[in-house]
Amino acid sequence: MKAIILAGGRGKRLRPITDYVPKPLVPLKNTPIIEWQIKYLKKFGVDEIIICTGYKTEMIENYLAMKKNMGVKIKFSKEKSPLGTGGAIKQAARKIKDRSFFVLNGDTITNIDLRKMIKSDNSIAAIELRTKFGIMETKENKVTKFREKKEISDLWMNAGVYHLLKTTIKDLPDKGDIEKTVFPDYARKGNLNTVKFKNVKWYSVDSFKDMEECSLEVDKIIK
Structure with missing residues (x-):
């Protein structure tokens, strides 16, 4: 299988770090995000990865050129100007x-299992919506329990x-986000599928x- 990693954004919310390095090279436990992602994809049999880059492309290329034992073929698709996720x-x-x-x-x-997704064409992985805040459970006007970042059943993201x-x-x-163009169109036509995952680990590092x-x-998460 082949995979595309969308790594062209500027990561403005992680400034000032991303003023100096692109977001894919932001470290998590001393290892860049992009390296964790490559390990994840390789685990599920992906043997070729195309990385979509735009901001500080050379730094990403140079870093991965030094990592010669990644075990997958890596190519780059460079954006001369921002194309959005769909264009990229x-x-x-x-x-x-x-x-x-x-x-x-x-x-x-x-740690979403990609083997389950391969069975479903044109599909989006879905996880249960999680609150960003702690939840209070109440009975009448009394607080009965506190829960941290509870998953909300039957609401999928x-x-x-x-x-x-x-x-x-x-x-x-050619330019624009897939989430705002193709996905809504496919959904209206009944051509978009989802694979639902419960109790998985998932982070959007933003x-x-x-x-x-x-x-x-x-x-x-990525062993």
């Missing part, structure tokens, strides 16, 4: 000849992991708090 996938997927491929957001750390058919390329915008929390578990 379209440009990168032209290098793929397989029937289908995976897509992974560049800030996602997870996009986990940033996709399995797409090669044929979707023709529908992708803040310093995310970095701190993910760093505590990342080596358990």
Whole structure:
């Protein structure tokens, strides 16, 4: 299988770190996000990864050039100007000849089982929505219990992991986000599937708090 990692963003919420290094090289437990992601994809049999880059591309290329024992073939798809997720996938997927491929957001750390996704064409991995805040359980006007970041049953969120058919390329915008263009269109037509995952580990590393929390578990998530 082949995979695309969307790693072209500037990571503005992680400034000032991302003023000096691109977000894919932000470290989690002394290892960059991009390296954790490559290990994750390799675990599920991905043998070729195309990394979509834009901001500080050379730094990412130089780092991975030094890591010669990653065990996968790595290519780059460079954006001269921001293309959005849809445009980035379209440009990168032209290098793929397989029937289908995976897509992974560049800030996602997870243990979602990709083997379950390969069975479902044009699918989005879904996880149960999690609150960002602690939850109070109440009975009448009394607080009975506190829970931290509870998962809310039967409300599903996009986990940033996709399995797409090669044929979707023709529908992708040259510039724009897949989440705002192709996915809503496919959903209306009944052409978009989901694979639901419960009790999985999942982080979107988008803040310093995310970095701190993910760093505590990342080596358990991606073994």
